[in-house]
Amino acid sequence: MALLAYTVRRLLMLIPVLLGMSLIVFAIIHAIPGDPALTILGEKASPQALADLREQLGLNNPWYTQYFHYLANLLKGDLGVSLHSKAPITVEMGPYLAATFELTLVSMLFAVFIGVNAGIISAWKQNSWFDYICMLIALIGVSMPVFWLGLMEQWVFAQELKWLPSIGRDNPRDPVAEITHFYIIDTILAGRWDHFRDVVEHLILPGVALGTIPMAIIARITRSSMLEVMRSDYIRTARAKGLGQFFVVYKHALKNALIPVLTIVGVQVGLLIGGAVLTETIFGWPGVGRYIYTAIGNRDYPVIQSGILIIATIFVLINLVVDLLYAYVDPRIKYR
Amino acid sequence: MKKKVLTAAMTSLLALSMALAGCSSSQPAQQPTDQGQAQQTPPATEPAKNGPKQLIIGRGADTKTLDPIRETDGETFKVTENIYETLVSYEDTNTTVIPGLAESWEISEDGLTYTFKLRQGVKFHDGNDFNAEAVKFNFDRWMDKSNKYHNPEGFPYYTDMFGGYKGDPDHVIKEVKVVDSHTVQFILNRTQAPFLANLGMSPFAIASPKAIEGGKLGDEPVGTGPFKFAGWKRNDIITLEKNPDYWNKEYPKLDKVIFKVIPENTARLTALTSGEIDLMDGLNPDDAEAVKENKDLQLIMRPSMNVGYLAFNTEKKPFDNPKVRQAISHAINKPEMVKAFYSGLGEPATNPMPPSLWGYNDQIKDREYNLDEAKKLLAEAGFPNGFKVQFLAMPVPRPYIPDGKKMAEAIQQNLQKIGIQAEIVTMEWATYLEKTRQGEYEMCLLGWTGDNGDPDNFLYTLLDKNTINGNNIPRYSNEEVHQILLKAQSATDQKERETLYKKAQELIFNDAPLVPIAHSTPPIAAKAGVTGYQPHPKGSESVEKVDIQ
Numbered sequence: 111m112a113l114l115a116y117t118v119r120r121l122l123m124l125i126p127v128l129l130g131m132s133l134i135v136f137a138i139i140h141a142i143p144g145d146p147a148l149t150i151l152g153e154k155a156s157p158q159a160l161a162d163l164r165e166q167l168g169l170n171n172p173w174y175t176q177y178f179h180y181l182a183n184l185l186k187g188d189l190g191v192s193l194h195s196k197a198p199i200t201v202e203m204g205p206y207l208a209a210t211f212e213l214t215l216v217s218m219l220f221a222v223f224i225g226v227n228a229g230i231i232s233a234w235k236q237n238s239w240f241d242y243i244c245m246l247i248a249l250i251g252v253s254m255p256v257f258w259l260g261l262m263e264q265w266v267f268a269q270e271l272k273w274l275p276s277i278g279r280d281n282p283r284d285p286v287a288e289i290t291h292f293y294i295i296d297t298i299l300a301g302r303w304d305h306f307r308d309v310v311e312h313l314i315l316p317g318v319a320l321g322t323i324p325m326a327i328i329a330r331i332t333r334s335s336m337l338e339v340m341r342s343d344y345i346r347t348a349r350a351k352g353l354g355q356f357f358v359v360y361k362h363a364l365k366n367a368l369i370p371v372l373t374i375v376g377v378q379v380g381l382l383i384g385g386a387v388l389t390e391t392i393f394g395w396p397g398v399g400r401y402i403y404t405a406i407g408n409r410d411y412p413v414i415q416s417g418i419l420i421i422a423t424i425f426v427l428i429n430l431v432v433d434l435l436y437a438y439v440d441p442r443i444k445y446r
Numbered sequence: 447m448k449k450k451v452l453t454a455a456m457t458s459l460l461a462l463s464m465a466l467a468g469c470s471s472s473q474p475a476q477q478p479t480d481q482g483q484a485q486q487t488p489p490a491t492e493p494a495k496n497g498p499k500q501l502i503i504g505r506g507a508d509t510k511t512l513d514p515i516r517e518t519d520g521e522t523f524k525v526t527e528n529i530y531e532t533l534v535s536y537e538d539t540n541t542t543v544i545p546g547l548a549e550s551w552e553i554s555e556d557g558l559t560y561t562f563k564l565r566q567g568v569k570f571h572d573g574n575d576f577n578a579e580a581v582k583f584n585f586d587r588w589m590d591k592s593n594k595y596h597n598p599e600g601f602p603y604y605t606d607m608f609g610g611y612k613g614d615p616d617h618v619i620k621e622v623k624v625v626d627s628h629t630v631q632f633i634l635n636r637t638q639a640p641f642l643a644n645l646g647m648s649p650f651a652i653a654s655p656k657a658i659e660g661g662k663l664g665d666e667p668v669g670t671g672p673f674k675f676a677g678w679k680r681n682d683i684i685t686l687e688k689n690p691d692y693w694n695k696e697y698p699k700l701d702k703v704i705f706k707v708i709p710e711n712t713a714r715l716t717a718l719t720s721g722e723i724d725l726m727d728g729l730n731p732d733d734a735e736a737v738k739e740n741k742d743l744q745l746i747m748r749p750s751m752n753v754g755y756l757a758f759n760t761e762k763k764p765f766d767n768p769k770v771r772q773a774i775s776h777a778i779n780k781p782e783m784v785k786a787f788y789s790g791l792g793e794p795a796t797n798p799m800p801p802s803l804w805g806y807n808d809q810i811k812d813r814e815y816n817l818d819e820a821k822k823l824l825a826e827a828g829f830p831n832g833f834k835v836q837f838l839a840m841p842v843p844r845p846y847i848p849d850g851k852k853m854a855e856a857i858q859q860n861l862q863k864i865g866i867q868a869e870i871v872t873m874e875w876a877t878y879l880e881k882t883r884q885g886e887y888e889m890c891l892l893g894w895t896g897d898n899g900d901p902d903n904f905l906y907t908l909l910d911k912n913t914i915n916g917n918n919i920p921r922y923s924n925e926e927v928h929q930i931l932l933k934a935q936s937a938t939d940q941k942e943r944e945t946l947y948k949k950a951q952e953l954i955f956n957d958a959p960l961v962p963i964a965h966s967t968p969p970i971a972a973k974a975g976v977t978g979y980q981p982h983p984k985g986s987e988s989v990e991k992v993d994i995q
Contacts, residue, residue, distance in 0.1 A: 144876030148883075151518055151602045157915045158610075159602045166599050194510055195680070196664065202680065264713055268720040277717045282502050282683050282704045394708035394717075396681035404507075404681075409876055 113434070116445035120430050124423065131422045132415060136180070139406075139414055140173045146193055146409035167193060180415060189419075190412030192405075199416045203398065207420070208291030209279060210397035213389070214382045216313045217321030222375060225325040229332025229371075233340060234359050244329060251326030260319040260392040267315060274315055277394035281308050316393040320386055324378040331374050335367040342366075368439050376432030380425035384418075498701035501976070501994055504714045504726035508681050508707045511664035514649045515588055515601045520895075523648035523986040525684050525705055529571075530651030530669030533562060533581065534642055538980045538987075539749055540802060541899020543642045547576065547652060547670065548630075557637035557938040564628040568693045570654035571674045578630040583655040585622045585632075595658050603649040607898070608638075637936050639943055640900035647898050648986060672698040672990035681707055697990040699978065718743065718971055724994060725972040725979065731789035731848050737971045744972050747791065750800045750965035751983035753904070754846035754893035756857065757919045757960040759885055764833055771958040772813065773823035777860045779815040784964050787853045791969050795962035797951045799904035802983055803896070804940075805947035810955050820864045832865025838882065838890035839872045845968045845985075846893030853963075854891060882919050892919055895985055901947040906931045909954055922959035
């Protein structure tokens with residue numbers, strides 16, 4: 111029951127967070143110069159057409175009127191309509207979110223699997239050559255610019271070796287039929303295993319590019335957290351009981367070392383969802399980061415506002431899930 | 447014992463995965479790809495042998511809407527040109543007007559009545575007939591604000607090219623009359639010299655009246671063109687299929703055309719090299735050489751219909767003095783600029799319009815690069831020691847100026863030699879456009895890409911006093927030029943118009959409100975097997991004649 115109350119309370123806290131968020135975003139985008147009408151009509155538009163459009167879009171109203179108008183619509187569940195494509199944002203956002211989720215999921219699987227294991231083994235074999243190499247790689251991984259890594263991957267694996275496709279989510283010559291917009295699921299639903307493999311292949315390069323930094327961070331956190339736990343008494347006791355080394359590390363130590371790792375994973379997932387702009391740009395990935403980024407360039411106010419709002423909501427929700435997971439990992443944690 | 451084996455197995459597995467992670471970019475890809483190769487590569491290298499002929503065109507950004515009249519955006523027209531057609535068309539590589547959906551036309555003596563004979567037996571993709579009613583339906587939608595299907599935000603290109611909407615004082619088209627099912631008459635309020643050329647522009651595409659009534663034209667376009675719309679995944683791909691009932695039985699050659707968004711220029715070239723796409727625009731000029739040398743690829747140049755220029759705010763001191771402007775013209779080494787910043791993919795510009803347009807004045811000899819002359823002019827203008835100036839450099843690559851910042855730096859160095867201290871300022875693109883239009887600058891870089899191939903579209907649009915606060919960035923106001931440009935707009939005699947525009951170019955050259963720097967020829971890269979692709983100077987074209995081996 112306490113858990114439920116806690117969850118509800120956390121969800122209620124979303125409201126002031128999002129309100130504040132929307133106000134800040136609104137203030138910022140209206141403070142930066144630039145005219146949405148001009149970006150819609152292009153550099154060729156006549157002054158008359160620009161003035162007409164500004165009036166039509168309500169851009170001549172004071173900003174607070176625009177803000178309250180926006181809020182009122184939001185309460186009705188209406189995220190607004192893109193100034194550019196004229197499509198409702200709720201509809202438009204769906205496929206982009208799916209694309210980003212899919213990519214984020216793959217890169218986080220990569221990051222967590224490799225990162226956690228590397229961290230564990232590094233801690234286990236502390237000061238061994240393996241440890242040094244791992245941490246060196248993690249250091250390089252953290253400082254590697256994503257766009258550089260992405261372009262290098264494309265150059266090596268797509269252009270030179272021709273092993274993997276370099277762009278997009280599927281082969282445009284034989285595209286995947288969209289059902290849920292999650293291509294992995296769509297291909298399974300359609301029973302198209304050739305498409306499934308195609309989709310997986312398309313996920314590898316961007317997934318690795320996007321997952322490298324989180325992987326390196328996770329590896330470092332896991333290692334330091336593990337080192338701390340490994341020195342604790344109960345681990346010594348477990349060893350003294352004659353338990354296998356592997357069992358001690360992966361069963362006893364890992365569970366307690368996992369809390370900080372979990373926190374980092376939560377934060378990283380949240381970051382990747384909104385912050386994959388570079389990866390999405392380089393790999394021609396039709397994701398939500400690029401969608402909002404383009405909207406900023408276009409001064410597409412409704413898309414920027416609603417997009418950021420959605421991402422903020424997801425971010426908060428993910429962190430809530432992480433907080434709830436703590437109790438699962440460590441039953442001593444109680445929610446009040 | 448058993449546990450030990452398991453431990454060993456797990457450890458080695460982990461070690462392996464670690465090693466994979468180690469060279470995070472090199473190893474993990476290996477396994478699935480060896481098998482993937484068989485599936486991936488063949489369709490890329492030999493798509494024509496079996497299965498449909500497909501052409502994948504890679505480009506930088508997505509289309510905004512598939513209802514072209516609502517747009518001014520080039521990425522939109524690249525697609526819609528394949529779906530829709532216009533009453534008249536242009537020749538493949540220049541802007542001479544040729545028949546399109548109209549087979550022939552007659553212009554009345556007074557230039558106020560245009561009678562078009564429409565092509566027979568043309569059908570829209572939804573099966574409805576193309577006829578005079580359909581033409582009238584489209585034009586009524588565009589010009590009449592009270593029309594049910596008019597866009598509440600207006601039709602930007604319609605007002606720009608035809609002087610507003612019905613009822614506006616400058617509106618060109620008085621009425622569109624259906625004479626019989628395949629004859630349509632345009633009655634004009636006033637003569638407009640580029641009228642035919644305007645009709646050929648991509649936004650004035652004739653759509654199926656049924657589809658317009660359906661209200662979803664922007665998402666489900668229906669035209670008469672060589673390709674039919676098949677699907678759109680936003681920010682990713684737009685797929686078009688062959689229209690088997692196309693009136694010109696010879697075309698299209700392809701079964702499918704796919705427009706794929708790849709925002710990054712380098713990544714797009716990688717995709718072309720690896721065979722994932724067949725053709726791309728937005729090639730980095732620096733990569734042109736590599737494409738030329740790659741025997742699997744070909745380099746195609748789009749004829750220029752643009753101009754990149756350095757503009758002065760002629761309302762502000764010291765640029766209100768023509769001598770200062772002329773002095774700076776002398777301090778810019780255009781051939782060097784073309785070599786350095788266009789990778790040779792362009793030509794130095796003398797006039798604000800490209801030489802591929804009729805009416806271009808080739809008698810004008812450009813001011814040569816001469817610093818002494820520049821200093822002399824500056825001294826005459828009263829600035830023997832130069833002055834300080836703020837210089838706006840474009841933040842984004844445009845076809846007419848591929849790298850605004852680097853070009854600005856080169857100009858800055860030259861200006862320093864004649865004593866002018868230029869401080870380079872740059873800002874985000876939307877702001878940049880706004881500031882330059884409103885005259886909140888002293889000196890800036892900008893350019894223009896033509897729409898309909900008429901000199902009016904360059905000279906009037908860029909330098910008439912009526913377009914200040916619009917595209918007249920230098921805020922140039924010369925009554926004589928204004929009168930000439932207006933006269934050329936209403937004259938219907940081609941010879942007379944040519945003379946007028948040549949004269950206007952002379953006057954503009956002497957006043958030097960801007961320094962035309964270059965006309966670029968945007969490079970396009972394609973696979974060697976792509977044939978019949980002829981890029982049009984206006985920036986977009988139908989690919990009906992393209993074939994792929």
